[in-house]
Amino acid sequence: MTMTMTTKPKSPQKKVKFLTYGCQMNVADSERMAAQLKKIGYENEEDAGKADLVIINTCCVRETAEEKIYGKIGELLHLKRENPALILGVVGCMAQKEGEKLIKRAPHIDFVLGTGKAAGLNETVTAAENKSRAHQVNTEFADSGDEFKSFARFYPTEPKVSAWLPIMQGCNNFCTYCIVPYVRGREYSRRPEEIVAEAETAAKNGCREITLLGQNVNSYGKEYADTNFADLLRRINAVENLRRVRFMTSHPKDLSDDVIRAMQEGEKICEHIHLPLQHGSDRILKAMNRRYDTARYRELMQKIRDNIKGAAVTTDIIVGFPGETDEDFDKLLDFIREMRFDAAFTFLYSPRSGTPAATMENQVPEKEKKARLTELMNLQNEISLEINEKLRGEVLEIMTEGESKNDPAVWTGRTRTNKQVLFPHGAEKAGDFIKVKITAPQTWILKGERLAEQNG
Numbered sequence: 267m268t269m270t271m272t273t274k275p276k277s278p279q280k281k282v283k284f285l286t287y288g289c290q291m292n293v294a295d296s297e298r299m300a301a302q303l304k305k306i307g308y309e310n311e312e313d314a315g316k317a318d319l320v321i322i323n324t325c326c327v328r329e330t331a332e333e334k335i336y337g338k339i340g341e342l343l344h345l346k347r348e349n350p351a352l353i354l355g356v357v358g359c360m361a362q363k364e365g366e367k368l369i370k371r372a373p374h375i376d377f378v379l380g381t382g383k384a385a386g387l388n389e390t391v392t393a394a395e396n397k398s399r400a401h402q403v404n405t406e407f408a409d410s411g412d413e414f415k416s417f418a419r420f421y422p423t424e425p426k427v428s429a430w431l432p433i434m435q436g437c438n439n440f441c442t443y444c445i446v447p448y449v450r451g452r453e454y455s456r457r458p459e460e461i462v463a464e465a466e467t468a469a470k471n472g473c474r475e476i477t478l479l480g481q482n483v484n485s486y487g488k489e490y491a492d493t494n495f496a497d498l499l500r501r502i503n504a505v506e507n508l509r510r511v512r513f514m515t516s517h518p519k520d521l522s523d524d525v526i527r528a529m530q531e532g533e534k535i536c537e538h539i540h541l542p543l544q545h546g547s548d549r550i551l552k553a554m555n556r557r558y559d560t561a562r563y564r565e566l567m568q569k570i571r572d573n574i575k576g577a578a579v580t581t582d583i584i585v586g587f588p589g590e591t592d593e594d595f596d597k598l599l600d601f602i603r604e605m606r607f608d609a610a611f612t613f614l615y616s617p618r619s620g621t622p623a624a625t626m627e628n629q630v631p632e633k634e635k636k637a638r639l640t641e642l643m644n645l646q647n648e649i650s651l652e653i654n655e656k657l658r659g660e661v662l663e664i665m666t667e668g669e670s671k672n673d674p675a676v677w678t679g680r681t682r683t684n685k686q687v688l689f690p691h692g693a694e695k696a697g698d699f700i701k702v703k704i705t706a707p708q709t710w711i712l713k714g715e716r717l718a719e720q721n722g
Contacts, residue, residue: 280318281311287335288325290514291479292358294430296323299357299387302420306388315345319353319391324360326445328616332360339372346374353377353394357384362449363620365405373401380405381435381450385417411435411454418456421464425472427697428667433461433498434480439517441544442555442622443587443615446481455486458493462501469507474697475665476502478513484520496524503532509699510665510682514540519557521566530573537574538684541566542582546601547594550587553626560601567605578608578683585642586615586635588626595638602645608653608683609710610646614639647709654685654707661703661717662687666694687712 282303286296299321300310311317320342325331339356346352355377356368362380369375376394379387383404390402414435422429434455437447465476478498480486486495502511511534518541529535541563545551548559570577583598602610614635617624664679664687677691679702688711689702706713 280306280308281316282308282319282321283311283314283317284321284323285314285338286323287331288323288327288359290430290477291432291481292323292325294432294479295358295384296321297422297430298417298420298432299323299384301422302384302387302417303391306392308391314342315348317352319355320345321355321357324356324358326360326363326449326618328613329618330616332364335360336371339368339375343372343374353391355379355391355394357381357387359445359449362405363445366403369401369403375401377402378405380407382407382413385413385420407451411452414454415456415460419460421467423467423471426468427473427665428475429468429473429477430479431461431464431468431476432456432479433483434486437481438485439482439519439557440555442553442626443584443618445618445621448620450481453482453485453488455480455489457490458487458498458501461498462505465502465505465508469505472697474508474699475510475512476505476508478502478511480513480515482515482517482520483513484516484522484525494522494524496522496528499525499528499532499535503528503534508534511535512538512684516541518542518563518566523569526569526573529577536682536684537577538580538682539570539574539577540580540582541570543601543605543607544582544584545587545590545594546598547590550590550594550598553589554584554587554623560597564604576683578685579605580609580611580684581605581607583610583612583642584615585612585639586630588615588623588630589628590615590630590638599642599645602642602649606649606653607646608685609650610642612639612643612646651707651709654709654712656707657685657704657712658707659704661701662712662714663699664689664702666696666698666700668696681712685712686710687714689714689716692716 284296286292314320324335342354353376356375357379361378368378377390379390418432436451436453438453440447484495487493544554544556546560551559662681664681666677666679670676670678670688675691676688679687687702694700701717702714703717704712704714
């Protein structure tokens with residue numbers, strides 16, 4: 267008698283498409299959501315039309331970001347009509363801010379999850395699959411950071427040469443223009459041993475560069491008695507097989523001398539710091555509730571440049587904050603000339619409902635804001651080009667990242683100071699370290715020629 271063995275047919279693979287807007291933290295969150303969804307059978311899919319689940323990870327820092335996301339939600343309605351089984355979810359900061367308004371405006375959305383509820387994504391998706399709960403909305407904040415810490419443990423384990431590593435969530439600063447504390451909640455930090463373990467896992471899987479992420483990394487660990495951000499930097503610097511360590515974003519009021527020392531001492535910690543200024547007028551800084559003045563910022567910049575050889579400093583600047591006068595703007599331009607940032611991310615002030623600045627008097631007319639922004643950008647572009655021009659003929663080490671956007675024969679990489687370099691591709695792979703001679707500095711990028719490969 268012969269027996270025939272039957273195997274259970276393999277269930278078809280489910281597909282998820284992420285549409286991610288906003289900051290690096292949102293990119294990291296999408297990666298962790300993807301890792302979480304793998305546990306219930308989902309794999310990433312590039313084509314939304316082939317997906318079983320589409321998740322929009324949202325940003326609401328500026329009104330233009332919200333308008334763009336609402337437009338994308340509307341575009342996805344045709345996919346739901348073509349495939350009624352498709353699940354559409356909205357997560358992230360705009361989900362936290364808008365909540366049920368999203369469902370009312372776009373009833374084809376199946377669920378809305380706020381920033382504090384990402385750890386429950388699998389349960390939410392499973393309920394949507396089973397049609398057991400329609401139009402789920404969950405934007406409640408927990409009293410502790412336990413849900414964030416639980417979600418943060420779903421980190422990606424597939425090989426990557428460069429990784430985002432969230433170390434904390436939330437912000438306690440309440441700058442008057444900023445929606446972040448209201449949609450990300452209070453500051454909560456992960457335990458350092460968890461962060462180090464994740465860094466070690468990433469390094470074992472081929473990661474060469476890690477960027478530590480938080481809304482304000484300088485305040486990391488304040489709820490613990492035995493750690494702070496400088497301590498964490500030193501521990502990450504000691505992780506074997508890593509070549510570079512970066513971090514963002516820093517708040518000037520919390521940048522300590524010990525962090526600067528850790529950057530100076532750590533051979534893997536890159537000589538680049540993103541230190542948002544926001545404005546060069548003390549009157550406007552006070553109205554913004556930034557809790558430092560230009561004298562304190564100047565002191566920090568001097569310490570950075572005195573102690574970290576070749577440090578590059580980039581910044582954020584807001585133009586047209588309520589009450590900004592011509593005199594305030596002139597002070598900003600003068601301070602930019604004095605600080606000489608390597609690059610600045612410049613923004614028009616955008617009122618955010620729910621923030622104090624949105625109801626302040628003396629809102630600056632849009633035309634005036636745009637004119638000031640143009641003047642500021644022209645000045646900063648001049649400074650950036652002058653700084654980069656000094657690198658002409660220099661030989662710099664870069665970590666290769668892959669093809670440039672416009673030409674597969676031209677690859678891109680970054681210096682330790684986070685400057686993007688374009689070069690003719692040879693035999694490099696992403697993650698290789700090579701030497702490039704800078705031949706054509708430009709405002710935002712450097713162009714160069716390969717001198718010697720330094721793989722490994």
